[in-house]
Amino acid sequence: MNPANGNAAAHFVDRHVEEGRADKPAFVECGPGGRSLTYGELASESGRMADLFCRHGIPPEARAAMIVLDQVEFPVIFWGSLRAGVIPVPLNTLLSPDYYEIILDDSRARALFVSHELLPVVAPLLPRLKHLKAVFVIGGEPGAHLSFADELAASETGGTAQAEPDECAFWLYSSGSTGRPKGVRHVHGSLKATADTFGAQVLGIREDDTVLSAAKLFFAYGLGNAMTFPMAAGATAALFRGRPTPADMFAAMAELRPTIFCGVPTLYAGMVAHMAKETPGGLDRLRICVSAGEALPAEIGNRWKAQTGADILDGVGSTEMLHIFLSNAPGDIVYGTSGIAVPGYQVRLVDEAGREVGAGEVGELLVNGPSAADGYWNQRDKSRSTFEGHWTRTGDKYERTADGRFVYCGRTDDMFKVSGIWVSPFEVEQALVSHPDVLEAAVVAHKDEAGLEKPRAFVVLKNGHAPDGLAETLKEHVKAKVGAWKYPRWIDIVPDLPKTATGKVQRFKLREGA
Template sequence: MQATQLNLASHFLDRNLDLGRSDRPALLGPTGPTSYADLAALTNRIGNVLLEFGVRPGDRVLLALSDGVEFVAAWYAAQKVGAITAEVYTFLTAKDYAYFLDYTDATVIIADSLTLDRLREAGVQDRTVLVVGAGELRSNEHDLDALASGAESTVDAVLRAEGDVVLWKFTTGSTGAPKACPHGVRSPLNSHEWYARGVLGLTEDDIVLPVPKLFFGYARDLTALFPFGVGGAGIVFPERTTPERVFALIARHRPTVLVNVPTMMAAMVAHPLAADQDLSCLRLCTSAGEALPPELHRKWDNTFGVEVIDGIGSSEAYHIYISNRPGAASTGSIGSLVPGYTARVVDPDGVEVPDGEVGTLEITGATAASGYVGDPAKSATTFPGGDTVHTGDLVVRDPDGEFHYRGRADDLLKVSGIWVAPSEIEHCLIGHPDVVECAVLGHNRDGLIRPYAFVVVTGEATEDDLRRFVRERLSPHKTPERVVFVATLPRTTNGKLDRRALRALDVSS
């Protein structure tokens, strides 16, 4: 879609009022449904509050806010007055919040009772903080609920041109500090048309339940942006996501689309009451954010029978750019190109490799960011120009145009002089009936790199059992030198494996 001057709040939210959907539910939450008309009015009132506190076009507004109607309204309010939105997880440490406060240099921070104390510790005393569900406040902190209730319910939308940045999407920080990818209006517009409508076929009858929280753009867009573009609805809830919570929300709201990640899929499959759940309302379950092992995919199919639409995307390219298709999903494949994108699979010199060979994925499309904020060196490597993103993901493209994920280029291990993809060992281990999830890292032992497997199990498998399981299925040099049993694997706020934290674990015993 060609992006002209427009406003995302007007396009995705207000347009529903013009199309006669004022009374349709936009959001379903703990207190019941919120109509498009009510959400639009709250958005406008918060927009007027932001204007009162000096927010102007191009200013950054940082949301450190639990999922709920207020989160969605605040996000659209910032968009409506022309600000740049950025969002952070509600369970970060004060140190992490200090990083984001400094990095974004936000004009206004929107917080709640869950995040306020840690934001104070991080140092917000010289910044304007608007608080949802306010208690006792300091001089720079203001009760957003009270202010919004007294504000006007109309506000003018600020039109944004194609070259204007309207939102920041943060990288996951799994290998370094999170960086912001700035996007203009064309990114969400194109992704909505190409992926949400063109691949998933979202309609006004869809109700979307997200497993990740809304600070994660993958979930926010699929819950409170893309459904709004067709008059559908999203489900919001402030609590941490657990299998029990997901099962309860499915039973209560009967969603049609579940936005999922492999970590939660594994937990849902392993839940003792999994077989008792009725997921028949779901027409599909999306999977993204990390690799979906084929064996986990099969376990999901056998347990729930809900079609999984696995795909891959990134903050750098805004959202999903390769995906399976409803009715034609293939286990072990991340699918084919989403309409609107082209791709090359290249060797380390940038030369395209033949189909069937492993290479690094380069994706080109009109949703690419302009670079990383504040990191020109890394931007030059990842964004070579021409709306192209050098993803760092290793893939194989087959003759049918299907892509198969082979891990990250920077995760490869050289074992006995041979390159090994940790994901191959991980996918093998997840096939063991006692393994819930696992991760493989390289460990330097006497100057040599050896694969170490970190596993979460539910049964009584021993280290010898699991090493034998791999040795019988893969080449000998891919057998883990050690199998380390852990209660959980460390995750980033987006649910991806935190390899830095995993490397810090003591494996000497």
């Protein structure tokens, strides 16, 4: 490894071979027939990617799209691209063909790596993508395309390209909780920045840890959980390629006995409900958990702690900041809050005029830290309105308590006023899920007959059916919990809530359908 090389792969891949971890598993796949990948194998296999790109006319700085499940090929392609100077663009594996076409065209991807299970989704649109030069299929029959395994095996192993820490390394597309995804450009130095801050100083990840993340690698949160953080420490990450249901997550835990588990609030709620019916195995080594994506209701955090013995570090991050920058920490946890700034980051709350607000007031959260994105691709106005010098606008509304902790109030677009006073949808949702019959809840603004905005709640029940008079019971429950004027005037019992693949509730869809 060249000490002066700012290529992130030098730190996260090459270093481990030099420090004697070549034979240690870096990744293990969950389930029957699951494969493993050692740090040495990752270095060797990822080192072949430069030759693979060269042979197929994919130059450095070109984009290589990845529609890849959480499997051992993902880190090979991601780190191999960085080593080659090519820019990997991991994509959500649950998008529709229309979205894939928009993103592949927007990114001008020259190469596409796709898991064979997902090839039928994108195959019809591939002939229309004028920038695409090569399609590599992972597993299965490649058909008219290239076999990734065969092409990698035919490639020569090389070194790591020289890069600067401030050089563009990879793109992520925003999860789309508010509409059309945006290409977020990140530099090499941001990966180590998140590992040195949240990974090392808050999570406290160690070389002997085994990490299981329900959040997928294509998501900024999952990329840190299951790749950046464990690889920074020389730990082992478990890869789960399926959809993370509570039953499947507990099965993976029973198989791998992780020490760290990373999920999202919706999943934790489902897992808590699952544990009420049966006691799962595989929790004996669990020492800490992480939650992000949306704020974790206090009720869920307390019940998880009571049932598993492990605390959940609830925090907030974003695709634009790459990972968590505001969080609770071991020994300093207050459920129902997002904690305080992660070491290395600064946060502040401002009103609509940009003035800082005081304790107890609601303001938009701005963050300053070393992992901020280099901007959006092809969306200059969006970049200017989000990235203001050293500060990044998160679009989240927060309140700071007198003791300096931050309490989530909702997305800027989700907040609304009732009788001239701000209402936090999240506060009402927390009150609803504290009722024993409620599994999930989402609250949006809805206009009454006078054209005034009032809270409307969409509720998913634990047992699937509503007891007589439940709607009125829930209204009174909310009044008692958070105040008479905040209660939902309408309550819709629904089978599920619309969510992104990363578990965020898409409230804009609820507003549109209300």
